Amino acid sequence: MTSSIPSRRAPLVHVERLTVEYRQGGTWRPVIRELDLTIGRGEAVGLAGESGCGKSTLVSLLLGETRPGRRIAAGALRVDGHDLSTLSPAQLRGLRGRRIGFVPQNGGTSLTPTRRVATLLEDVLRAHRPELAAPARRARAREQLAAVGFPDPDGALQRFPHQFSGGQQQRIALALALVSEPELLLLDEPTTGQDAQIRRALIDLLVEIRRQSEVTIVFVSHDLLTLSDLCDRIDIMSEGRIVESNATAAVLARPVHPYARRLVAAVPRLDAPPPWRNGAERGDGLLPGVATL
Amino acid sequence: MAEAVRRLDEMNPLLWLVLRRVLLSFVSFLVVSVIIFTAVDILPGDTAQRALGREATAESVAILRSEMRLSDPAIVRYGRWLGDFVSGDLGTSMVSKRPVADYLVPPLRHTLLLGAIVLAVHIPLSLFLGLVCALTRDTPLDLGLSALVLVAMSVPDFVVGIFLIVVFSVELGWFPPLALIDQATSWTDMLYMLTLPILALNAAMTAYVVRQTRDSMIEVLNSDFVRVARLRGLPPLQIVLAHALPSALGPAINAIALNAAWLVGGIVVIEAVFNYPGLGRLLVEGVRFHDVPIIQAIALILSGTHIALNLAADIGTTLLNPKLRTRSS
Structure with missing residues (x-):
């Protein structure tokens, strides 16, 4: 059994002995194995690990998503006490968007290309905040866009997704996840493929959002540096298990599991000399020497 | 410049x-x-x-x-x-020495009328069937509908027309075998007379649009933005109609425009089967009597309509796609 450190705050997310399998050929292959995870309200937890270790599958399951060729073989996932596998489609719709916000990896492709930003935001509000009248919806949409760093929200509301840069599209996806003020925010590698400046801006924005609200954050990334600026705790996954779970500073300073040690050692440091200068010269196998080219 | x-x-x-x-x-x-x-x-x-x-x-x-x-x-x-x-002078018929326009206007009106009614049925019906097939993908309903429209497309339109006449006119006696709309006394009477030609033309036209709508809708339903719309908890009907359908309509609109263009030119066979007094029948008569001005006028009208319909499809597709009609960042 693999597990995260118990949260000291009241749990919002509780995953218990979860085993998830994918069908490959004629057989079911486990991707997540007997995983336990508890996330307290208001916590920010980073999920790190190599590709295929089950991070995104876990996020997808926390959204109650079902997919052909995937099954929960054992265990349960609970959000605020609700066992996600027992909820009806209508109950799941009430949870998604309203209580669980989701930011996917690619903000650009996640935005409906034929709808203006205003319409996208108002769609979410109409579905989850029916008590808001049209002017209140528009005001809330404007307010949320301003909160994610659009200096001219009125102008941005009138534009289509393709009229924004990649970083702006990711911030619109974040605004869509936050507009109905969810308790849980799931971010599935939102900084992957973004340049360092955009990554930095998104993390700063999330830190600010955390400061202003009680939102619980689950941030999936394979980049420990990105997680270290935002998360209270980092859980490192490998081969479907949480192999290391500790406070961010502890994981970065004293990783215990061999895979966690390798992951921490791979974090680039500006003050460290390049590896080919660290007792080695070009041509020793790290980088090809000129003579070998 | x-x-x-x-x-x-x-x-x-x-x-x-x-x-x-x-x-x-x-x-x-x-x-x-x-x-x-x-x-x-x-x-x-x-x-x-x-x-x-x-x-x-x-x-x-x-x-x-x-x-x-x-x-x-x-x-x-x-x-x-x-x-x-x-300038409106379509020439003079070499056979009767009367202005071509005199010959052209009534059949053109008839053809446009039949074409408009056929399209009024064809567009919503084929989009709806394509949507149903996409939403029920690989189920018996999808397979059955897909097979049915493919059969209808594979059989020549005149065979469908004759089949309809044999079943619904000769055997059952429900509809008239000839579409003699000049004898119609009211709109309902006219629609009654046109039922079989409308059915025959729709049978020939619907399959292509159904296939296009189904395929492009399936592609859009599998896209990232539709998945994320579901994960935002939006209502399923809104996801299908407001988020997925507009992105899937482009290929369907082009297929509808091609069908409409075919309808204007290719309606001749069905006009002949049902003895319908349209442009196609006039064209056949023009060719038989070597009436060059009539042939030229009809050919130019049909070509112009074809170009105009393609232009409408282009503009329609452009209006549906914000990437084509707005400037990127």
Whole structure:
């Protein structure tokens, strides 16, 4: 059994002995194995690990998503006490968007290309905040866009997704996840493929959002540096298990599991000399020497 | 000029795009008109001789050649023909000596009427069936509907027409076998007479649009933005109609435009089967009697309609796609 450190705050997310399998050929292959995870309200937890270790599958399951060729073989996932596998489609719709916000990896492709930003935001509000009248919806949409760093929200509301840069599209996806003020925010590698400046801006924005609200954050990334600026705790996954779970500073300073040690050692440091200068010269196998080219 | 175009493109990309499409359509129309004129002009034999028949004397042929100004260079005759056509003078029938417009207007009205009713049924029906097939993908309903529309598409339209006449007119006696709408006394009477031609034409046309709508809808339903819309908890109907459908409509609109263009030109067979007094039947008669002005006028009208429908499809697709009508960041 693999597990995260118990949260000291009241749990919002509780995953218990979860085993998830994918069908490959004629057989079911486990991707997540007997995983336990508890996330307290208001916590920010980073999920790190190599590709295929089950991070995104876990996020997808926390959204109650079902997919052909995937099954929960054992265990349960609970959000605020609700066992996600027992909820009806209508109950799941009430949870998604309203209580669980989701930011996917690619903000650009996640935005409906034929709808203006205003319409996208108002769609979410109409579905989850029916008590808001049209002017209140528009005001809330404007307010949320301003909160994610659009200096001219009125102008941005009138534009289509393709009229924004990649970083702006990711911030619109974040605004869509936050507009109905969810308790849980799931971010599935939102900084992957973004340049360092955009990554930095998104993390700063999330830190600010955390400061202003009680939102619980689950941030999936394979980049420990990105997680270290935002998360209270980092859980490192490998081969479907949480192999290391500790406070961010502890994981970065004293990783215990061999895979966690390798992951921490791979974090680039500006003050460290390049590896080919660290007792080695070009041509020793790290980088090809000129003579070998 | 280049500066004016750049400014227009910056100010209103949609207007500039539409203007460019209209100009291209106009050029296409000119090219088609040259082809029609040349095709008729290079037919073997003398036009005046063809019009008067083999028994005509050389003198009468010479008089007709002079009346038709056939000795003028081809480019002059082309300019005169196109100019007259654009100004509403479609020429004079070589058989009856009456203006072509007199012959053309009633059949054109009939063809447009039948085409409009067929499209009014065809567009919502084929989009709806395509949508149902996509939403019930790989279920018995999808497979059954897909097989049915493919069978309907594979059978020639005249066979479908005759089959409908045999079943619904001869055997069951529900509908008349001939669409003699000149005898219709009311709108309902006319629609009753047109039921079988409408069914026959829709059977031939629907399959392609259903397939296009189904395939593009399935592709869109599998896209990231539809998945994320579901994960935002939006209602399923809204996801299908407001998020997925507009992105899937582009290929369907092009298929509908092609069908509409086929309808204007290819309706001739169904007109013949149901003895419907439309443009197709007039074209067949024009060819049989070598009535060149009628052939030219109908060919140009059909080509112009084809170009106009493609232009409408282009503009429709553009309006549906914000990437084409707005400027990127």
